Amino acid sequence: MSNWRQMMPTTEAYLLDKVLYQLHHNAEDLAAYNADKAAYLARFRLTPDMAAKISGNDVAGLYEAGVNPYLLRAHCIGVRIPEDVSLAALRSLMKEGDDKWLS
Template sequence: MSNWRLMMPTTEAYLLDKVLYELHHKPDDLAAYNQDKAAYLARFNLSPDMAAKISGNDVAGLYEAGVNPYLLRAHCIGVRIPEDVSLAALRSLMKEGDDKWLN
């Protein structure tokens, strides 16, 4: 088993992936999340930092934590993070030379 960063996902990455999957794949979960983010996230055994990354829409932080990029994209769409905002967050993580494949 692997994710995009490691051969074996960290526990943090797994839990974040699980939350984002359920949030955007179970019919009533997004409504429950939008009604009370803290109560929804309390269902999971997340650290305060992990919960803050999700509720604060920390796209860069979630990506760096090893969240599956497809689940992260679904989250951005589901909570209506503008595409230019989510892409800017990801681009902020790029190092010099990382953009060579964009040309």
């Protein structure tokens, strides 16, 4: 089994995916997250760094951690990260020559 970044997803990627899935597939979870991010994220076995990536809307950090791109997109929409901001974060990870397929 693989995800987009690793041949075998890391525990970190799995946990981040799990949180984002629950957060954006259940209205009660999103309401609880919006009311108190720290309390909501404390329900999961996240490291402080993992919780900071979610609560800080670190799009680039979540992507680099191996989060499923569809769950990352749902998070951006769900917490209203403007599209230009999320795309800029992802583009900041591109290396020289990575944009050849964008033309």
